[in-house]
Amino acid sequence: MINVLFAANSDGWETYSKTLRAACSEVGLAVDLRVDHAPERVDYIVYAPDSHVKDFRPFTQCKAVLNLWAGVENVVNNKTLTKPLVRMVDPGMTQGMTEWVTGHTMRHHLGMDKHILGQDGEWRSDIPPLSRDRHVTILGLGQLGMACARAISYLGFSVTGWSRSQKKMDSVACLHGKDGLKQALTGAEILVLLLPKTPATENILNANSLAQLPAGACIINPGRGHLIDDTALLSALDADHIAHATLDVFRTEPLSADHPFWAHPKITVTPHIASATRAETASRVIAKNIQRGEAGEAFLYLVDRQAGY
Template sequence: MPTVLFAAPALWAEYRTALPQALAEAGVAARVVTEAPPEEVDYIVYAPGVPLQDFTPYRRAKAVLNLWAGVERIVGNPTLTQPLCRMVDPGLTEGMVEWVTGHTLRHHLGMDRHIVNPGHVWDPTCPPLARERPVTILGMGALGSACAAGLRALNFPVTGWSRTPKPGCLHGEDGLRQALATAQVLVLLLPKTPETENLLNAERLALLPRGAVILNPGRGALIDDDALLAALDAGHIGHATLDVFRVEPLPPDHPYWSHPRVTVTPHIAADTRATSAARVIAENIRRGEAGEPLLHLVDRARGY
């Protein structure tokens, strides 16, 4: 019977029942514990920021199963030699699609001018149809692809861009310039890597159509904050709805809080749901025990 070390104590209350139940449903008889001698541990369920940082003693472990979609805070750990799997949670994906779709519609329909209208201005101007509002998504992984499908179902023309070639989307620097040039709504869903940090800098912000809206539920470091504030002040960027930041919680004196063209949401675009995430963990443990390939393996060289 494999021993599963749940090494994320702050989340244990959410998974205490969900993980054993998911393992039972997957037909896996396993012992789930919050403490165990390293030499007895077969799998480690992990979340960044937990006390466990040295994986060296866990020589028997077949995999480290991350509870977060992002792995930038663990992938560079030199003691981590075990296979690392990131979380691709159906519940998290649904939440991200809802956030991206909701905020895209908010800006597309111009809802703010009606919801916040202290002057009682009667403005019967109608928005264009969705098919006339081009959207670009940077990052066409599981989340980006799902958001693209959701927006296309509403008739938004969606251009996808990926750092590496993928069917049906642009890639590379030339592709990025092309993707930005038409983006009336720009959605950032890239992972944080050395190559993506400050990807949206002053030069690339200038490529966007005047008045473009930026939605960032990906990673705070994707944006050069000073460049974005300057583009907002100049009126080149119409609005930025930001869910992720370099420092979280966002400091109270950060200019994003008070900027009239910025909406701050407190990292709520998508969350891992214990019930569905536990099934993903259980399936990987089943695969590990059966000698099958693990799901969502992280490419250490790429960092995701």
């Protein structure tokens, strides 16, 4: 029997208790899934950073901590965690993010806000360019970024992707490094942020990098709130250099009711809904990793502690 501790909030237990047991059963794993295992008996921890578990030292027999969230910034620097840490790469989350990013890319490309919000009797006949004439840049070519890049490229957009290290994708111009970032920003009429939160990515959009974007660019951020210098963004919007920013993530969540983003006419706020882990598909990913761990195989989506993701 494999002892699995579910260490997340109570709402998560209600969601995952059935789907995770079913997923383990499907791959032939006999698991004892509980929220109250004695620490010294635990083989695997299914973990969310909002859990009460902060000290991992009592879990002496634990083989891996399997994160429920795609982001690991709230746990990766926990010095009590010396066991392998695995991030969540969920097909359901990937599909949801691809749909959200594609939808808002099309919204800004087509100028839909002019017509949705402009029901005032004025006949606006602006015709948008074709997708092939619109340049979209995606910062971050992990699982989510690559999926979004493929979908947007499939629609005919000219897509550039940027990442810390060199990547290769069909129909996507892949750049990397400091010089590549400047090149990626210079051509970005629509900029999508899908980078993880690390010391290297914090405030990657600041006064200097925002100025490198072409005048009239739109920004879409479903990645991390810390990627953008909020003050610099407001200044770029007020100066009409940036046409619009659609923001789904923020430095502090929930976003306070008096935050200037809510009232700004060039900002769309969505409440961290771009995508979420889907219990059914995520449970299969967790079960697969437990199966690999029991077979002595390498875990999928193992976190690089040095890189921070």
